[in-house]
Structures are given as C-alpha cells and as structure tokens.
Amino acid sequence: MLQWQKVIQEFRKFLLFERNLSKKSVSAYLNDIQKLQIFCEDHQLNIEEINVKNVQHFLEWVNGFGISVYTQARLISGIKSFFNFLQLEYELSTNPAELIETPRLTRKIPDVLEVHEIDELISAIDLSHPEGMRNKAMLEVLYGCGLRVSELVELKISNLHLEVEFIKIEGKGNKERLIPIGAQAIKYLKIYLQEVRAKQQVKAGHEDVVFLNRRGAKLTRVMVFLIIKEVAQKIGLKKKISPHTFRHSFASHLVEGGADLRAVQDMLGHESITTTEIYTHIDKDYLQSIITQYHPRS
Template identity: 60%
Template sequence: MNWSTSIKGFKSYLMLERAMAQNTIEAYMRDIGKLREFCRSSGGQDPQSVSTDDLRVFLGWLNELGMLPSSQARVLSAIKTFYHYLVLEAGLENNPAALMEGPRLSRNLPDTLNILEIQELINAIDLSKPEGMRNKAMIEVLYGCGLRVSELINLKRSDLFLDVEYIKVIGKGDKQRLVPIGGEAIKYLNIYLKESRVHQPVKPGFEDYVFLNRRGAALSRVMVFLIIKNLAQKINLKKDISPHTFRHSFATHLIEGGADLRAVQDMLGHESITTTEIYTHLDKSYLKDMIRQYHPRS
C-alpha cells in the first residue's frame, strides 16, 4: 500500500461512493498531498505506517505555519475520510485518525441587512437600463429564497414552479431541494422573464438559464458580486456585503420572525442543524425579547 495507489483510489471513492462536489474533492486531494509530503520528509512512512502521534505532529506543524483553525478542521476531515476509506477498501486494521479531535472553531457571525437596507438596495436599481429588471428579479430571488450565488446563476427555467410557489434548487454535491418562493420574487421574476428576457438573444446552450448576461450566457459569480457592490456604493451602505449577505438575511429574518429552525435548515440546504443555529445568535435585542416574553422569572 503506497501513497500513489492509495490517493488514486481515494479520489475514485470520493467521486463514486461519496458523490462529493468537485471543489471538495480537490481540497481533500491537496490536504492528503500535504500529509504525504510531511510523512516523506519526516521518515518516509507509507499510509498504513502512520500513527495517531504522527497525525498530531502533522496538525501541530500546520498550526505553527499559521493555518487557520477552520482550514485545520478541513484537513482533519480529509484525513479521517482517507483513513476510513483505507479501512473499508484496503483492509487497514487500525485507523490512526479515529479518535482524533479537531481544533475548536469560533463561529463568526455573518453580516446581515435589515429590511430597510434591502429595500434601499432594490430601489437603487436603474430600471431604465436593459439589465435593470434582471437585477431586481435576481435580488428578490436571492433574498426571497435564501440561495447561494452558485445556485442563483445555475437556476433553470425548468426548475421554476411559480404556479405552486416553489423552485427546485441544485445545491452543494448536486443535492436537490424544493424552496418556497414568495410573492414579490414571483412578481418580478415573471416581469423579467415575460417582458425583458424574451427580447434578449440567447447563446446556444443557455436557453434554459433564468439569469443571462448581455451576451446571452449565464451570469458569473463575479458579475453578481459586482452588481451588489455597485448598488451598495449607490446608497452609501457602510456594510461589506456580498451575494451571501442576502442568504444570511433571509435566514435571520425568518428565525427572528418565529420560523422553525428545522424548516429554515431545509430551505437553506444545510446538512447539519448546527450550521443553521448560528442565525439564532445574530440579533441580541431579539434574544432579550425572547427572555422577556418566555422566561418565567423575567
């Protein structure tokens, strides 16, 4: 069992058995590559010879290099998955990563927009320009459905079920989910599709994409980012925002309004409820109101 054979088989395992997203697979390959180089430089162990202590020294080395705790946690996740694969597929008897724990992560609170700020951004869109209604529909969908930017730019017309107020979203790892879509987003999406997009030439292969650029192809992530940055500058917004800010705001406003955490988890496409729970920590005044309203000793 050598590194080259093990890593090659591991990549196939991630693709075929785990059906991981390409970006995750590439990150895991880089992480295991770091472990291989570390082992070769410190004694030349093959994968089956690596001990738990060796892995601890490796992670300590990454920490000394200044790697962020979040990146260290991803490296450990890659290592755990790698050795799980070797146990399953290569007959490794002892898993050196089984009992290892990752660095404790601090949960940074994402920046959000309030309702007034979102409305100001939407009002700043110049509807006299050809792309104006597209941009308005785009932001209404971003905020109204809590989409990731990758989900927005890959949204297809065949995924819209506006008559029943749902859209189908292809999320991370090509996982599908149905997300409710509200009245404002439906309204401006229909106006864009029926009154603006129909007059635009479409590049072959992009006929089913909802949001198109001037050349008739799908919007890029960078383009969506720039559109939002320009709107923020127009209204002199001091917050540093991105497309993801609308997703954070979507989740925060739902939870502050009393939405069930599990329902928000499903709409966001989070695998773990702990990822969604971060939004319960955003509004301190909301938390104080919860104490005043529901705690018997308040």
Template identity: 60%
Template sequence: MDWQSAKKAFKNYLKLERSLSKNSIEAYLRDIDKIEQFLIYHDKSIAPLKITTQDLKDLLQWVNQLGMLATSQARLISGIKSFYKFLIIEDLITKDPSALIEAPKTRRKLPDVLTVEEVEGLIAALDLSKPENIRNKAMLETLYSSGLRVSELIELKISNYFPDVEFIKISGKGNKERLVPIGDTAMKHIAIYRQTVRNHQEIKKGQEDFMFLNRRGTKLSRIMVFMLIKDLAQKIGLQKNISPHTFRHSFATHLIEGGADLRAIQEMLGHESITTTEIYTHLDRDFLKQTIKEFHPRN
C-alpha cells in the same frame, strides 16, 4: 500509488459514491493538495499510503505556523480524514493515520445578518436603466425570498420554476432535491427580467434552461454574484462584510424573528441536521430587549 493516482481515485469516489457537487469535490482535493505542498516544501518524498500520524501532525504544525485559522485547519482535517477513510474502504491501507488527529477547538461565529431596511437599500441601489440590473434585481429578490445558496441560484433552471404553485425545485448539496417557496415580489421581478431582457438575448446552445444568464448568453459564475453584492454594499456605504450567503442568513433570521417554525426553515434551507439551522435562533439584541420591554409582565 502516487499522489496523482490517489487523488484521481478519491475524486471518482466523491463524485460517484458520495454524489458531491463539483465545488465540494474541489474543496476535498485542495485539502489533499496541502499534504503534497507540505511534503514538497520539506523535501520529503512519501507516497499517500505511507503517510504516518506524525507526518499529519507535522503538517498541522506547519499550517498553524503559516497562520491558517482554526476553522480552516478543522476543514483541512475533515478533508484528510475523508481521504484516509476512502483508502480504508478500498482496502489500500489497514491503519488510518488520521484516526488520532483532532481538529482545533473553534468558536462558532454568528453570521453577519442584514436588517430588512439594509436588504431593501441594497436592492434599491441597482440602476434599473441597465438591462443587467433588471436581472440582478430578480436574482437578489430570489436569494432573499427563498434563502438559496449562491450555487443554487446560478444553477436555477426554468424547468424547475413553478410560479403557478409558487415553488422552485432546488438541487442542493449532494444533489439532494427540495421544494422551496418563492414569494410574489421575486416572481414579479423574474417575470420582468424574462420578458424585457432574457427573451431578447442570444442564448448559447446548452444554456437555454438556466434562469439567469450573462451577456454572452451563458449561466452566471459565483464570483459575479459575489462582486455584485460587494459593489452594492460599497455603493450604499454598508460597513458589514457581506456575500450572497448573507442573504441566506438574513432570510432565515428574519423568518425566526417573525415566529416561523424551525423545522420549516430547516426544510427550506436544505439542512440535514436541525442543529445547523439553530444558529439562526440568535436574534438581534435590540429586538430581544424590545420584546422583553413590551411583553414581560414586570415591565
């Protein structure tokens, strides 16, 4: 079995048996590409089934020398382990060469979080005389209102939008569905966008059910949402390194600060494990200090 055949079989396994999203599958395949790149660079010709533990250790030493961050190395090892687990399941190998490979220790980095005023400042920076910014305002309000991933935002369907009960149905990681509340402000701006912009667009066949569309009448790309947020941050002079995911982090953190139940936030974010959600229990230090000052009996 050569590398192309192995990757094709692995791709089918990830898609059909693990039901992963397109983006997740591509991430796993990029991890396997790294092994190929390492072999090509070192002029080695080793088939996937012949890779040894030492080969994988040499690969990790190589990427480390190239300056790959510990978090990226951990991601790479995870992908490689999944690949060789697949080969074991398919009885293509009997010994897993990645079994003794350990991921480097990584410090858990707390995500950047926007204050409520910063969220409002970013959204207020949109020039609503432009039709695309009427759409963009509806998008950002939806991101912040419901804590969506960027992939969930661009895939949002009109058929999964239920304003009468104030919920949207989301297909998240691994195609797992969840119902997420959506707030009045987001619904108001979605209605404005649909009535004043979307209803007057020529929509490409097959794209009719996507909520947010570009000028060509097709669904938006992830990069377009990233660029929008980066441009707005620059426009208002915001020094934080932000992305669409920052709105998700801010959504969760603001709920925690307001006293929301951690389990409820876990459900809304679509986290499998509560430990993933617990990262949002970090609170702004000024907020904590102020809470102590106001409510501790010795103060």
C-alpha cells in the same frame, strides 16, 4: 504493503462517487493526504504502520508552516476520513486519527440586513431600462429563496415551477433541492421573463438560463456583486454587503419569525445543522428585547 499512489487514487474515487463531494473539496482532501504521504516517506513509515503518535507528529510538522485553525480542522477531518476509508476498503485494523481532537472553530456571525433595508435596496433600482427589471427580479429571488450567488447565475428556466411556487436548485456537489418561492419574487420574475428576457436575442448555449446580460449570455458572479454594490451606494447604505448578505438575511429573518431550523437547513442546502444554527445567534437586539419583555427580573 499498501502503495500510496494506488490508495490515494481509490480514496479520490470514494470521495467523488460515494461521499459525493465537489471536485474542489476532493482536491483539498487529497492535497492534505499527499502531505501525510510526504511526512511518512521522510520518516520511512508504511501506511499500515502509522499510529496515533505518528499522526500527532505529522500535525505538529504541518502546524510549523503556520496554517490557520480552519485548515487544521479540515486536515484532521480529511485524515480521519482517509483512515476510515482504509478500514472499510483494506480492512485496516485501527484508525490512528480517531482520537485526535479537532480544534474548536468560532463561527463569525454574518452581517444581515433589516427588512426595511432590503425594501430600500430593491425600491432604489431604476426600472427605466430593461436591466432594471432584471435586477429587481434577481434581488427578489436572491432574498426570497436564500440562494448562493453561484446558484442564482446558474438558475434555469426549466427548473422554475412557478405554478406550484417552487424552484429547483442545483447546489454544491451537484445536489438538487426544491425551494419555495414567494409571491413577490414570482411577480417580478414573471414580469422580467415575459417583458424583458423574451425580447432578448439569446446567445447559443444560454437558452435555458434565467438571468442574462445585455449580450444574451449568463450573468457572471462579479456582475451580481457590482449590481448590489451600486444599489447600496445609491441609498447610502453603510453596511458592507454582498450577494451572500441576502442569503444570510433570508435565513435570519426566517429563524427570527419562528421557522423550524431543519426546514431552513433544507432550504439553504446545508449538509450539517450546525452550519444553520449560527442564525439562532444573529439578532442580539431581538433576543435582548425578549428577555426585557418576558423575564421576571428584567
């Protein structure tokens, strides 16, 4: 008879080392499996005895706590992975969650900036003080490479390969990817590194970090949010934006320009192409103009 504690520990190792998931994702998966354990122990069910009806009753029980549709989807995904693991490692005969349907998720289309709005934001940065050049280089890299804010603040000098116009990023789950970097971002990044950062006293342990605060330490995510908010207020931008808005804009502008979706997926570091596909639905005005211009009935 399989023991819950032992199986969950083995499943944890499987998620970490074979699936290469982040610790946060692994924690969420295990939390869901522990809910299943509680349900099964309350109903005196051994792991090997769980069938489709038991899984359905478990989901009904969990839904009674008022969880969101996104949590439901993750929960079902986690249970399916758990039973797949049991089939693989413990030769469980069937996967009782295999036929359970995942609820359809409606993806929220993110806000994006127009090119002229990005130009206005970057042009509004005050270059009369050293932090201004850092901020300009930072926003050029954020938009020019489509980075997550966590990737931006963790960016290392040793991962800049500007001579071949690439940077290396350590993304989610410690997965590395190479991203092209354009001439504009390279220009201001070099100016910042040579004229600002080179003159700073760097705090121990932060020698390889690209973007530093006044004390010579790595910038925080919150600081990046505040810098962007301040510049947006300065130009009177009405849109509610964040560092992620630059990432959305990067992807949207590439797709609008005709970039291959798989290439955009690689640059963004998305595991699934479906995550990237949202950018094909962003610019409704652009799509409408195409129909108006080319459709014979328009």
